[in-house]
Amino acid sequence: MAIFDDKVRKQIGDILTKLGDRVNLLYFTQEMECGICKDIHEFLNEFASLSDRIGLTTFDFVKDRDKAEHYKIDKIPAILLLDKNDNDTGIRFFGLPGGYEINSFIQGLMEVSGVKEPLSQGAAEMIKKIDRDVHIQVFISLTCPYCPAAVSAAHRIALENPRVRADMVDAGVFPQLAVKYNVSSVPKTIINEKIEIIGAEPIEKLIETAAKA
Amino acid sequence: MEFKLNIGAPDTEDRVLRMDAGVLYDVIIVGGGPAALTAAVYCMRKGVSTGLITMDFGGQLSDTSTVENYMGYSYITGVDLANKFKEQVRQFEIAIADGKKAVAIEDGTEKVVRLDDGSAFRARSLIITTGKSSRKLGVPGEIELTGRGVAYCAICDAPLFAGKRVVVVGGGNSGIESAIDLAKIAEHVTVVQFLPELTADRVLVDAFEAFTNTTTLYEHEVMEIVGTQTVESVKIRNRVTGDVSTHEVQGIFIEIGLDPNTVSVKGLLKLNEFGEIEVDCACRTNRPGIFAAGDVTSVPFKQIIIAAGEGAKAALSACEYILRES
Ligand SMILES: Cc1cc2nc3c(=O)[nH]c(=O)nc-3n(C[C@H](O)[C@H](O)[C@H](O)COP(=O)(O)OP(=O)(O)OC[C@H]3O[C@@H](n4cnc5c(N)ncnc54)[C@H](O)[C@@H]3O)c2cc1C
Numbered sequence: 001m002a003i004f005d006d007k008v009r010k011q012i013g014d015i016l017t018k019l020g021d022r023v024n025l026l027y028f029t030q031e032m033e034c035g036i037c038k039d040i041h042e043f044l045n046e047f048a049s050l051s052d053r054i055g056l057t058t059f060d061f062v063k064d065r066d067k068a069e070h071y072k073i074d075k076i077p078a079i080l081l082l083d084k085n086d087n088d089t090g091i092r093f094f095g096l097p098g099g100y101e102i103n104s105f106i107q108g109l110m111e112v113s114g115v116k117e118p119l120s121q122g123a124a125e126m127i128k129k130i131d132r133d134v135h136i137q138v139f140i141s142l143t144c145p146y147c148p149a150a151v152s153a154a155h156r157i158a159l160e161n162p163r164v165r166a167d168m169v170d171a172g173v174f175p176q177l178a179v180k181y182n183v184s185s186v187p188k189t190i191i192n193e194k195i196e197i198i199g200a201e202p203i204e205k206l207i208e209t210a211a212k213a
Numbered sequence: 214m215e216f217k218l219n220i221g222a223p224d225t226e227d228r229v230l231r232m233d234a235g236v237l238y239d240v241i242i243v244g245g246g247p248a249a250l251t252a253a254v255y256c257m258r259k260g261v262s263t264g265l266i267t268m269d270f271g272g273q274l275s276d277t278s279t280v281e282n283y284m285g286y287s288y289i290t291g292v293d294l295a296n297k298f299k300e301q302v303r304q305f306e307i308a309i310a311d312g313k314k315a316v317a318i319e320d321g322t323e324k325v326v327r328l329d330d331g332s333a334f335r336a337r338s339l340i341i342t343t344g345k346s347s348r349k350l351g352v353p354g355e356i357e358l359t360g361r362g363v364a365y366c367a368i369c370d371a372p373l374f375a376g377k378r379v380v381v382v383g384g385g386n387s388g389i390e391s392a393i394d395l396a397k398i399a400e401h402v403t404v405v406q407f408l409p410e411l412t413a414d415r416v417l418v419d420a421f422e423a424f425t426n427t428t429t430l431y432e433h434e435v436m437e438i439v440g441t442q443t444v445e446s447v448k449i450r451n452r453v454t455g456d457v458s459t460h461e462v463q464g465i466f467i468e469i470g471l472d473p474n475t476v477s478v479k480g481l482l483k484l485n486e487f488g489e490i491e492v493d494c495a496c497r498t499n500r501p502g503i504f505a506a507g508d509v510t511s512v513p514f515k516q517i518i519i520a521a522g523e524g525a526k527a528a529l530s531a532c533e534y535i536l537r538e539s
Binding site: 003004008011012015039043096098099100102103106107120122141143144145146147149171172178182183184185186188198199202203204 | 214215216217218219220231269275276292312313329330359360361362363364366368369370371372373374442443444463464
């Protein structure tokens with residue numbers, strides 16, 4: 001079964017012609033794949049085939065334990081973005097980046113490839129100043145038009161500062177986490193387990209909050 | 214599987230022109246919906262120096278699944294139409310401050326727009342197209358519990374209420390559409406309607422009435438939303454008998470219409486009884502050089518094609534004003 005219809009495949013293909021450097025995708029799944037894990041596998045295979053500058057490596061969450069630990073992957077399905085030199089960017093997608101999240105996925109790839117809009121000077125400086133480990137989790141649903149903005153803002157901070165990790169988490173795929181973090185509207189952002197942001201905030205506000213976490 | 218693609222290739226360094234606090238623009242447009250984007254194209258084609266300040270691109274279009282009444286397209290998704298508008302604007306070298314909220318507007322020899330990040334931009338004329346957003350109920354508990362069970366976007370948040378009990382406030386089209394989305398997955402849906410009947414279109418009411426896990430309370434209103442961490446119950450009053458009952462629910466979706474976004478112009482521009490900016494047939498407000506267009510104005514009927522047309526008119530009025538004043 002094809003994941004993309006012809007129109008979407010062409011649109012994505014067109015955007016990906018603008019990709020700069022190579023981007024390497026890592027996918028953590030397991031041998032007996034869950035339903036959504038299979039879908040994501042197909043999605044990634046098809047997506048990677050749209051550009052010769054996208055690499056895809058699959059790991060088994062159980063068998064490749066050391067890899068999972070190295071990248072601090074505690075659950076699957078997980079997609080990671082690495083740059084052309086295989087450096088971890090801190091950008092992660094837990095769940096399938098479908099629906100509206102296709103936009104944050106493409107934006108993440110573009111930015112990792114070096115094609116990105118400039119940040120305001122204030123924002124760029126504030127991100128650089130973050131000198132502690134920060135973990136940002138953005139809970140989303142695939143039918144939420146406001147969510148990709150929140151995800152992309154968190155991912156951008158991770159890309160600009162190696163101390164920051166930022167996850168898109170599909171609340172529908174990880175309902176137990178949605179319960180744990182009391183997610184009853186999306187986007188909802190959790191920073192270092194303790195600070196919550198409800199709704200999509202501009203990147204400047206997110207950086208400010210992350211810097212304090 | 215559905216993909217709601219709405220990004221193009223990102224604008225790299227040299228293509229995006231950031232707004233500059235040192236420049237006195239001919240026109241600054243506040244907003245990013247159909248009215249703003251149409252005004253932007255008209256201003257750029259007239260060759261006046263233009264800045265655009267907006268929180269997002271698309272405005273309400275981004276919340277609209279499909280549009281079937283914008284001329285030239287018998288069917289297009291809201292997201293696609295918003296993209297086409299944005300692309301048409303981006304052909305021009307227009308100065309943009311996006312992801313920014315205008316918090317105050319000052320009128321004088323120059324007009325000043327102050328943003329939430331502390332920056333300020335100057336112009337000889339302004340076009341206000343800040344549109345509308347969800348109306349609040351204004352009852353105790355609503356603000357405190359927003360995002361903790363109080364929701365305004367059923368397409369976003371409905372999946373989080375699977376197997377739960379929820380209230381939907383509002384019996385118009387958006388209320389009943391939300392109630393249908395929720396009834397598919399929630400344990401039970403109670404619709405609270407102010408009026409003695411539902412005002413949604415017949416097709417929607419029929420679809421809604423086919424569900425068996427719903428209750429509709431006519432001539433009722435929400436008095437209070439109760440909960441410590443999350444919504445636990447909602448107090449609802451019968452408007453005929455005055456009786457108040459408590460309903461144990463985990464969520465409440467508020468779909469009671471839209472309010473104009475006029476915080477930045479309160480006290481400066483004349484508003485009508487609905488809080489909309491009063492404009493004449495040339496989109497002029499009570500302040501010379503300040504124009505307004507689209508859903509935020511007193512112009513009747515809130516539609517994309519109307520907002521776009523009004524945006525064009527406001528731009529031409531602003532250009533004429535600048536010519537006359539210089
Ligand atoms: C669910 C839904 C379905 C609809 N379906 C249709 C349809 O099928 N056909 C149709 O013709 N119409 C439809 N409409 C109505 C249509 O979307 C609106 O009439 C139209 O979008 C109005 O355009 P606008 O530019 O005036 O305002 P808006 O679209 O409301 O845009 C306002 C813009 O201003 C920005 N803004 C607000 N405040 C500030 C601030 N302080 N600072 C900076 N920026 C600010 C916002 O971010 C936004 O970009 C629908 C509306 C909804 C909600």
